[in-house]
Amino acid sequence: MSRAERLLDLIQLLRRHRAPVSGPALASELGISIRTLYRDIATLQAQGADIQGEPGLGYVLRPGFTLPPLMFTADEIEALVLGSRWVARRAEDARLGDAAANAIAKITSVLPEDLRQSVEGAALLVGAGEVTPAVVDLGAIRLAIRSERKLAIAYRNADGSATERAVWPFAIGFFDRVRVVAAWCELRQDYRTFRLDRISRMEALPDRYPRRRAVMLKEWREREGIRPS
Structure with a gap:
């Protein structure tokens, strides 16, 4: 978690408590040390947050504070x-x-x-495209990737042959006409990419795959010569 996310979580946590809440309780809920909590509270107070209290007594956020505006070029x-x-x-x-x-x-x-x-008033527009539609739910694949779960798929190869596979999905590629999922294939015992429009059936399995998604993604990129974006 980045420091900015942690500060936002602290603000949201304080907003949920109308009565003063102790430093140790806040630190425990955020999963940080008490020293880090004290530094974060001091940072928010310096940015204008009306956080009242002190170590040993508890903290409360008075209404009316919002984080400073995000600044972009x-x-x-x-x-x-x-x-x-x-x-x-x-x-x-x-x-x-x-x-x-x-x-x-x-x-x-x-x-x-x-x-x-x-x-x-942004003048950069996105035109329509002719994407080959997928039968399966892309959102379900994203969920499997986030939770590092296996998928069972029925896949049709380019030559029309059909196979049943268990795969470990770790990335989705968005191309002009097709979407593909990169995964470790248990059938081939190797990395493979599967076009979503050729997956006729898919089922999320309860099993977590045994390797970390980030490790597989890094290994696959290195093998394919793909530089991280």
């Missing part, structure tokens, strides 16, 4: 807007599209007026 805003528009229009994943729109809305809500106008 014009190029950064255009990159964020373009990316969110691409996801919403071309990702073929409704939940991912909604999440992209929500993320931009949250960012826009805390920007100063001039930067907010840059978001609303």
